[in-house]
Amino acid sequence: MIDEGYIKFESDWTKTAALDYPEIDELVYWRRPLYAAGLIGHYADVGIGYGNISARLSKNTGFIISGTQTGHLQELDSSHFALVSKYDINHNIVSSSGATEASSESMTHAAIYELDDKIRAVVHVHSDKLWVGLNSVLPTTNADIPYGTPQMASEFDRLFSETEFPQTGLAVMAGHDAGLISIGSNLQEATERILVLHEEFMS
Secondary structure, three states: OOOOOOOOOEEEEEEOOOOOOHHHHHHHHHHHHHHHOOOOEEEOOOOEEEOEEEEEOOOOOOEEEEEOOOOOOOOOOHHHEEEEEEEEOOOOEEEEEEOOOEOOOHHHHHHHHHHOOOOOEEEEEEOHHHHHHHOOOOOEOOOOOOOOOHHHHHHHHHHHHHOOHHHHOEEEOOOOOOEEEEEEOOHHHHHHHHHHHHHHHHO
16 A cells, blocks of 8 residues: 555645745756656556655755655756745644645654754655665664654654664665655765665666
8 A cells, every 4th residue: 555645744835936945956956866766756556756855955944845746747846846944743733835835754854854953965765675675674664653744753763863874874664665765964965875775776
């Protein structure tokens, strides 16, 4: 069963014109190889997109994330991103603005940024092969905890304090079919971590 694309938090979204932030150009650039590798994409049989990418703003005033249900698009532009300006993990609320509503994974991204100021980018991808092969090999969230929830936020806090997640920057989401997370000090690092892993498993 695909549990993807559905917003599980209270979304306080303000629809605006397309955003204008320099981080968006970089997000568009680094999403391309993820899409090309099939790590971000679309389940055509059920019409649901998967995978997303985000970057923290330079002044730590929030983060820019790809919008919900944009996985089917080969190329994004500024109209396909949202600014997450506020969030309340305990009360399960995410406030965003932009021409597109923030991804259903926004709560998870927010929780990961809370872990360390040095985390500047988060990439969420799908790969059945990586998910099966690396479950419990890489730092792995509890299988009973679904994506996009406050409980998942707590899980990443656990991984950050109890596993090598801060060093490897990679984790498997056991309760989210095919889901993996990559983090980095910048978008290049976060993206290349997962691409290298993907290439190793595909070779």
